[in-house]
Amino acid sequence: MEIDSPIAIVVEIQEVTIRAAPLPRTGDMRINAPEGSPSRLPLVVYVLALGTLLMGTSEFMVAGLLPQIAGDLQVSVAQAGLLITVFALGMIVGAPAMAMLTLRLPARWTLVLALGLFSVGHLVAALGSGFGLLLAARFVTALATGAFWAVANVVATRAAGPAASSRAVGVVGSGAMLANVVGVPLGAFAGQLVGWRGPFWALVAFAAAAIVAIGRWVPNGTQRRGAAVSVRTELSALRSGRVWLVLAACVTTNAGVLGTYTYIAPLLTDRAGIVAGLVPLVLVGFGGGALVGFLFGGRLGDQRPHATTVAAAGATALTLLALGLLSGFAAASVVLVVLLGFFGFVATPVLISLAVRFAGRAPTLGSALTVAAFNLGTAAGSWIGGRALALPLGATGPATIGAAVAALTLIPTITIACGQRHPRPSHR
Structure with missing residues (x-):
């Protein structure tokens, strides 16, 4: 049975023709999904x-x-x-x-x-x-x-x-x-x-x-x-280098974005001069941007997964850098916070989907590891952002350091993209 959900209606931005490499067939799931797009x-x-x-x-x-x-x-x-x-x-x-x-x-x-x-x-x-x-x-x-x-x-x-x-x-x-x-x-x-x-x-x-x-x-x-799947089979996902590259991208993405978001209130009040009572509205804008970015990334990622992850990493780093540089201007800061929500979460569904795919016969463990990696990034980013506040940069420290951390996401995402473009010969 198929329906249009209110969640989907909010972000029906555009229809794209979806072409993605098929996920490995496993004994893990037996849902008869429709073919095509x-x-x-x-x-x-x-x-x-x-x-x-x-x-x-x-x-x-x-x-x-x-x-x-x-x-x-x-x-x-x-x-x-x-x-x-x-x-x-x-x-x-x-x-x-x-x-x-x-x-x-x-x-x-x-x-x-x-x-x-x-x-x-x-x-x-x-x-x-x-x-x-x-x-x-x-x-x-x-x-x-x-x-x-x-x-x-x-x-x-x-x-x-x-x-x-x-x-x-x-x-x-x-x-x-x-x-x-x-x-x-x-x-x-x-x-x-x-x-x-x-x-x-x-x-x-x-x-x-x-x-x-x-x-x-x-x-x-x-x-x-299935009967052939065991703990040993699930742990085989850990031998995939591509899974670890995806997990690294999950950590650095969340560390850069949420490490800055954790300390966004001092930036908005002390630097941008926004009244404290209006800060929650700006945070709602961040959440709205994240919601749209998450769903838009899910749509675009089925067509161009690697281009999406690389572009999102670059755009996130540039947005964080601009936020640090333009934080003295209230209007620019508000727009950049919303854009940070959008770009910061565009790649998230794509990374999860790639982890499930690269995990082969252990898709559930691959998915679980991305959940752990995103939360590890949140914890690490919050710690780094807190330390950045003590730097001479002051309230702009988390955004500036966050830009550098987010830029590190380009390393694993570009590596994955190059590996897909030049796959190693398989030996049966």
Whole structure:
């Protein structure tokens, strides 16, 4: 069954003729995807996008609730910030670990169990009274989030077929981007009205509804693992040099973009002179740019994956450099922040799709490793950006250093592109 989703309607920018090298045929997934280049994606792709919308809201909404959490649990705001660090750590460790632990489960059951664990984590957080318990609940939630995203990417690519794999990954991941635009602001607003526990209760209810939807729309035959697939087979993906190049690109991309985004408020207020009350609107612009870029990249990436990743890396580095140089001008800064969201996430669905393809017989592990790599980049970028603030560059330090880090993405992306242009002879 195929429909037009509201998520897709937002970014129906243009139709492109999609031609991509087919993904390896494996025993992991047995969804009968339509041949050719479908104008619409299967309904299951949009159902999975709603799941990632919940995941993205959970991941990012805590930033807007930190003062309330700190006051209620009698800890400092800095200590409450550990809730974000623990979540990132859970994603880094949890995505590949959960992919291996659920090795022999059908995809539908893995997604349902992940959503169930996600719901339990939020239930514990909503009922708990101690900060340590809340930290543990956030870690468990991150494990579930990593597992869901890793499997959802593979389900989407198989459901859409080889000709629309990047586009399908773009739609699935757009749920997380949409969380920045809609879910996170709504969560912060609800937290002000009913307290910080209110958004956690809401996510428990929405996760329960998502379990019903996943159980209804992910086909019974969605088996991720055949009899020949084992832990050893999954780990064989680690021997692929191209997988490691993709993972390196994931790390440097997120480190450059989100390392700057973490400290964008001081840049906008101190350098651009934007009133603090207007900064959230600029951040919504960043989220909107990221949403459009994510889906546009998914469409374009099926036609020209390597040109997309190389061009996105160059454009991201130039945008960050311009942001540092022109941060004294309010209008230019706002436009560049929106462009940073766009260019910074154009390559993301393409990189995920390439990792799934290059992983061969271990697509789920390939997908899980990209989730871990993106979160590693976020953690590393935030640390680097914090150190950059202490440089003589001041508030422009994160953007300037971020431009150099983002430019490093050109190394693995160009290497992959050259390797595809001049493939090594195969020996059977």
